[in-house]
Amino acid sequence: MDEKNYCYKYPHPAVTTDCVIFGFDGMRLNVLLIERGIEPYKGRWAFPGGFLNMDETAEEGARRELKEETNLTAEYIEQFHTFSDPDRDPRERIITIAYLALVKLQTVEGGDDAAKAQWFPLDKIPQLAFDHDLILRKATEHLRERIHFQPVGFDLLPEKFTLKQLQMLYEAILGVRFDRRNFAKKMLHSELLTQLDETVWPTPKREANLFSFNKTKYDELKQKGFRLEF
Amino acid sequence: MDEKNYCYKYPHPAVTTDCVIFGFDGMRLNVLLIERGIEPYKGRWAFPGGFLNMDETAEEGARRELKEETNLTAEYIEQFHTFSDPDRDPRERIITIAYLALVKLQTVEGGDDAAKAQWFPLDKIPQLAFDHDLILRKATEHLRERIHFQPVGFDLLPEKFTLKQLQMLYEAILGVRFDRRNFAKKMLHSELLTQLDETVWPTPKREANLFSFNKTKYDELKQKGFRLEF
DNA sequence: TCAAAAGTGTTCTCCCTACACCCATGG
DNA sequence: CCATGGGTGTAGGGAGAACACTTTTGA
Numbered sequence: 001m002d003e004k005n006y007c008y009k010y011p012h013p014a015v016t017t018d019c020v021i022f023g024f025d026g027m028r029l030n031v032l033l034i035e036r037g038i039e040p041y042k043g044r045w046a047f048p049g050g051f052l053n054m055d056e057t058a059e060e061g062a063r064r065e066l067k068e069e070t071n072l073t074a075e076y077i078e079q080f081h082t083f084s085d086p087d088r089d090p091r092e093r094i095i096t097i098a099y100l101a102l103v104k105l106q107t108v109e110g111g112d113d114a115a116k117a118q119w120f121p122l123d124k125i126p127q128l129a130f131d132h133d134l135i136l137r138k139a140t141e142h143l144r145e146r147i148h149f150q151p152v153g154f155d156l157l158p159e160k161f162t163l164k165q166l167q168m169l170y171e172a173i174l175g176v177r178f179d180r181r182n183f184a185k186k187m188l189h190s191e192l193l194t195q196l197d198e199t200v201w202p203t204p205k206r207e208a209n210l211f212s213f214n215k216t217k218y219d220e221l222k223q224k225g226f227r228l229e230f
Numbered sequence: 231m232d233e234k235n236y237c238y239k240y241p242h243p244a245v246t247t248d249c250v251i252f253g254f255d256g257m258r259l260n261v262l263l264i265e266r267g268i269e270p271y272k273g274r275w276a277f278p279g280g281f282l283n284m285d286e287t288a289e290e291g292a293r294r295e296l297k298e299e300t301n302l303t304a305e306y307i308e309q310f311h312t313f314s315d316p317d318r319d320p321r322e323r324i325i326t327i328a329y330l331a332l333v334k335l336q337t338v339e340g341g342d343d344a345a346k347a348q349w350f351p352l353d354k355i356p357q358l359a360f361d362h363d364l365i366l367r368k369a370t371e372h373l374r375e376r377i378h379f380q381p382v383g384f385d386l387l388p389e390k391f392t393l394k395q396l397q398m399l400y401e402a403i404l405g406v407r408f409d410r411r412n413f414a415k416k417m418l419h420s421e422l423l424t425q426l427d428e429t430v431w432p433t434p435k436r437e438a439n440l441f442s443f444n445k446t447k448y449d450e451l452k453q454k455g456f457r458l459e460f
Numbered sequence: 461t462c463a464a465a466a467g468t469g470t471t472c473t474c475c476c477t478a479c480a481c482c483c484a485t486g487g
Numbered sequence: 488c489c490a491t492g493g494g495t496g497t498a499g500g501g502a503g504a505a506c507a508c509t510t511t512t513g514a
Contacts, residue, residue, distance in 0.1 A: 004237035011284045012242035054241045054323055058314035082312040082327050084288035093284055095245060097312050205492045206484050435465045436511050
């Protein structure tokens, strides 16, 4: 049972995938962490992930682990960096291919493996296992850069959202504040939004228009080559 | 001699690094390729690269291979994607961590291993080994995105260059044409250039001012958060 | 004297920015 | 009636885009 049946002429590192999963709660960016049930780093929080199967691509592996450990479906998934420090895992040399995933946060959480999964706001991250703090830093940087070229923000929002929600998301990702009126003007002018006939009462004060993301228009604009600046 | 001494409980993929090396010849972007001397794909062209040692990070491995196979020193090196298709190498499962390197093209070529190395303009790339055509496509895309945030172009030029050279480089990378006057105005206004007292005769027609990249100013501006748009 | 390359300035337009008022509602 | 949040318009400034003339030199 402890046999080692896979032999090579030269040493091979192990390869895993890890998923940094972002969700937006309406106010802040959150990441989904899983409490490790086994050593090393038992009891610490870590990103969902695991060993890559020999017959799957890294992205397939990342999606599989995401599904197995959190039961979430990602709106968006993208490889962003591979971490290869020889000592990043105490067991053996493990290289991890890290993915960034965006999900609509209201979808349920909780994985098949009964592992404890929990959302943490970005400014209240507990101590993480392995080099996952480094991975998180790289992931947030990457997300920040991404949003300049691609309207990834919409993957973090529900299908229907208010301008205020959209603005708070952009502010959370970029760490800046926008003028309410200018933000609305720019967004509406971009034609990426479809104004719906529906409204909601986000506060007890006054109803607000709902919008949805116009993917058709986005694909059309992307074809022509455009950038949404912030 | 054919023994397999490195054994694991679970199968492990092999891991390599590959370097897509860009150089600029004054007119066009070029990439450095090496002719493979062994099977598989013997005789085809490929990026320099090789197996990762167990005690080095991927970036160290990439730099080592770069040095061994081409004897070049990169001005800039950055990991951009990891390729993991299970069938991308016919020998065994090999995952490759790919790097983008920028060098000043006039530095000599030719590696230690006596392998044939040669610059190819981007529009005259021969048939490549493995999935290296895919890797090249990803690399050029990445370079194009990078240049929006970072003045990486300067790493591709000699220390002293003319505005015309700089413009041709940007045009080559982005695949667009700029108005000569507007390009000069924007570049000079950015304060990233230092005008030197020297001039050259790039053509037999008239002398041109030489410039150098003002790295101090760049770091200063980056601190304050700025973007050079194109 | 002509062709080719380098240097330079102006105008127009558009977008981003700063900023203020009105409306609807619940307490 | 007032506090809160949502919706909308305008004036000013700055940067990019379009565009032309002059100078230098070799042929």
